[in-house]
Amino acid sequence: MGTLQVLDSNLVLHLPFDENTNSLIAYDYSIYRNDGQIVGATFVAGKIGNAIKFNGGQNTCEISQNVFDLSDEFSIFVWINQNIISAGSPKKIIWLLNFSGFENYVEVPIQIKPESWVSVAITRSGTIFKFYVDGILIKTINHTGTLIGLSLNQDYYGGQYGHAQIDDFKIFNSLISKTDIEELMSEIKQITYYIDGIDFKDYGVYVSDSEGIVNRPKLKNMATVSWDNYHGESVDLNHKFYESREIILSCFIKANSKSEFISKVSYFEQIFDKTGTNRLMIYVNPYKPLIYEVYCKDEMAILKKWSDDLMIGTFKLKLIEPEPVKRILKYIRKDEATKRCIIEFKTIKLVNIYWGDGTTVFDVSGENVDLSHDYLKNGEYFIVLTGCIDEITNFVTNAIIIWNKI
Secondary structure: OOOOEOOOOOEEEEEOOOOOOOOOEEOOOOOOOOOEEEEOOEEEEOOOOEEEEEEOOOOEEEOOOOOOOOOOOEEEEEEEEEOOEOOEOOOEEEEEEEEOOOOOEEEEEEEOOOOOOEEEEEEEEOOEEEEEEOOEEEEEEEOOOOEEEEEEEEOOEOOEOOEEEEEEEEEEOOOOOHHHHHHHHOOOOOOEEEEOOEEHHHHOEEEEEEEOOOOOOOEOOOOEEOOOOOOOOEEOOOOOOEOOEEEEEEEEEEEOOHHHHHHHHHHHHHHHHOOOOEEEEEEOOOOOOEEEEEEEOOOOOOEEOOOOOOEEEEEEEEEEEOOOOEEEEEEEEOOHHHOEEEEEEEEEEEEEEEOOOOOEEEEEEEEEEEEEEEOOOOEEEEEEEEOOHHHOEEEEEOOEEEEOOO
């Protein structure tokens, strides 16, 4: 079972821009799912995971719905990186606020170094507008006019414009504070480990190192023929299948007494006694966790020295992922009307589906697989499809595709 994230109802648009290079969709990770349609722009390595790259004025990411009211409180946060362009490089970006009336506007320029990431934010509360750069308040204006539009523009330079990278774009229909902005900036966090939706640290267990989490598993033995009077061998390389994945986590447990140490060890070990697999989630990116359905086969041999003070024991946790090739989706339920996740596809190979709420469907295949699953509680769920993912065709879902194949 995966982590059930608390939904932020004030977050009305969230585009992490973590899609694959040539994706035509920028998924909205808010509960409203106002996905963006991409024309011309591409996805590249960004500040957090990937980012969207605009290569000129004809590149767009269009949201078809109005996501917030300009007359109410709102806040916008985004990471931006201006590209170096052939005619030179603009040195600033400009917030432009248009108000009703003739030439009634406000411009707030921001100096920016090309090829460097900077976070910018704007908030509105009543007639007060505040502008931030990297969490620092740079300007406050008081304007009583009716706001009819706003934009963040690149300084016009050498006849070229619209060259920039954008990452982690968020709009809130509420006022966020300077502290909130600093927290948004700090979401590039350290790696965290979860087992069945619970942080390892909640068990008093800390992970110092990991092996095998992104390694390609070993290939299964392939059909080979050794011919007389020929060098080497003939190998069937048209059918490549993988062995299970082995993950090794280097862990340690801390406790203040011998009895507390024994209790913590026992409690943690019992996690792996459940029937079926355990879900290991590793957050190397705040929005796209690595997910593994695993079991623990070997003993947890804990090395320790007994004392009456602080007890520390180290051990290697070896986990086996029996189905190492998978597709990972994310589904958001915000209310009763959005409880149902739909997945449709075609495959002749058997596929297993782990819905992320503790339920599973095994050995699914067919010409027209049409599956649906109703979630009982509001929240975010990560769905794992395992099997010969490359052989799935006609794939359609109302969930977000986090990893197409991993």
